[in-house]
Amino acid sequence: MAGTQSIPFPGSGASSAEPAAEPVREGAWRAVAVLTLLYWFGTLDRQVAALLIPMIKADLSLTDLQISMIQGLAFGLFFMIMSPLMGWLVDRYSRRVILFCGVVGWSISATASGLVKSFGGLFAARAGVGGCEASINPTAYAMLSELFPPKKLSLPMSLFVMGGNLGSGMSFLLGGGVIAWVSTSPQMSLPWIGPLAGWQLAFVVTGLPGLLLAPLLFTIPESRRPRTAGVTAAPSGFGDLWRHYRRFPVFYLTHGLGFALIMAFVVGLQSWNATFLMRAHGWALSDIGYLLGIFQVGSALIGLAFHGWAVDRLFGRGRKDAHLAYFALMCALAFPCATAAYLIDSGMATLLLYSLAYFFIMAFASIGPAALQITTPANLRGKASAVYMVGVSIIGTILGPIVVASFTDLLFQDEKALGWSMALFAALTTGLAGALFFVGRPAMRRAIDARMSAGA
Template structure:
């Protein structure tokens, strides 16, 4: 009791001190640039979900093969390269790392539209995943050193809004491209021949990154990162990170697995929403693209800043477990809507219910990293972000779409049961995540108290 009272007093002093820590010069410019880059990165990442029926018909693929392209191809290489990116982020120029990643994922996205085989498409999506492993550890580390802890959730939420806008725009753009291609003659490119609609959509969404990549050089390198490089303080390894994890194992386990389950909810359902609406409600792909895009863009514009602001305010009151507490509540609210969305008879009502669930959970990609950055020493944040991204990649990006397909093919044994598979998946992911966040709250309080700087 005495120890807990002492750490509470220390945290109160630390929070009072952090209220007066200024935001670094160029921080909001950095937030805007990173948000824009994440927008276009997610644009070419998520458009594959809308194009599933066209790709499947054109290449004559099964649901399981489609899930491998959407989940394993992207997620495996995202996972494998995340630790490498985290190691680089703590040692070298973050701007150069991000610049190389943007060029790489843009070229791979364009190549996704030029291939004509399952193997070629798998390799191209793997290239997108491997290169996009650069953006999250880089952005999290940059922003965490440009803003004080009590003001970090809002800029991270704005950054993540770029990803949500990109996801929504991928459906809007994909729907527009499909409608345009349907009404237009085939497009022939020298050397590559005739491109079908889904191929053209990949090419169009990949090209902007090549033009936007130089914007990374308008982002300031933080003074803390430059000082660590100059004094060789950034030469920590993953062994140092895992020793830190052993001090607070319950927090890092509950935090990592909980947010990975939310990632699985988002990626797993997004990967199959277009197919579900087409297969079970008879919607045209262009219509699906417009309405899913509008729903996701609207939710992102309204919700992300609100979620980030709410968590920052809750944390500023002295709640050391603010991030996990908030998301436990959001999971409880999302669960019934996520389950019901795939069991109702109306496609329009399905979109409404899904949008409510998505609104509750959309900020996971900012609230989760914000908690991680605050609880982790500065010289370990890049590596901690990389390990975190490995976890969400395995459980979310790789397994999410595959589990839904496996429920459909193996558990129910009927493609007509896709709705039941998605409902079951939505309930399991949100329920388990809510339980993990609740269990991890005391450990988060201890980790935050230990990580906060001593009061002046």
């Protein structure tokens, strides 16, 4: 391996078709800024629904089952359905155009969430948000992996994911403000639309900015993909991806399942945090929104860049399993904090311990995809990212909130036992994920060695 780059990682089995590793491309950091901003507003709308659920339920007279379908199933199911299609498109067509269409689509669907007045309409609007937001991860991961060399990839990935964390935190702050406002002014009337409840206005406000920001995508560099005429075609179908998976099954299994469990940890606990603080500690919903938002934004600003820098530093020094080894440690640190958070008799202590646990594992959405991009040939990265996001959607987005509720209703059979349900859930997800990451380390080293050997 000649050259100054530490690990060139040419495409497995297609070295002639894949470009050698190169320095950070011109415009790469501008791409990080634009993608982060879009992810910020996309997640802002997605998470605000969690805090507004009590208002939506009361205004539309919905059942708990209908609420759970809107909160998880509507978004997660259509996100999962559209992810393979997005992955297929990402490996064939302009990633800027794909993401532009996705941003416009989810912005319209998010705005529509605030204009509907029935369960069916709200379900359809949230499904539209989920389906269109399936475009953000495969496109952003693939674009960043081609703009940055492997040893410098985790930091830009972490900054990109910071947008999602900031959006999630801002959603709680916005939701808290809406709840405080609606208590004194229940409705607002808009021309041609009529009166809107506070929760409807929140959806409209968080949905519209995406339409203004989408054109920024055309200010960033387009991806470079192996399309040169006469060059042997690299793998491009899901069958080729499956054959690649079969070469390194332990890595892809432990990696995918481990990070899906961490996603379940995040979504499952975030979905029930507000309810737990109301039910167990008597906090007002508006106060919960402000405090959750402040703590989450603070954790994101402090932690994400640090985690990305730390993993890049380990990987750049030759630690080929750096991503999984680092997260095995983070899971071990998060385990006691998250478990104790829901068993302690203090709402503020709950918030502090949860925030500390969240700080440890918050970079999962950047470190996981970074490891995937590094170990997967360039021609398969879009599809691999899509498959990864399907698993994350099923286990994390869809099942996470349901499992917590099932522990409460079926295992403990007591609404007051929500804290025990959340503590058990936190322990299982962090414990199992940490064990999977530890087991998967040798497999990751083998996968990277194979990519290096292919380009020797």
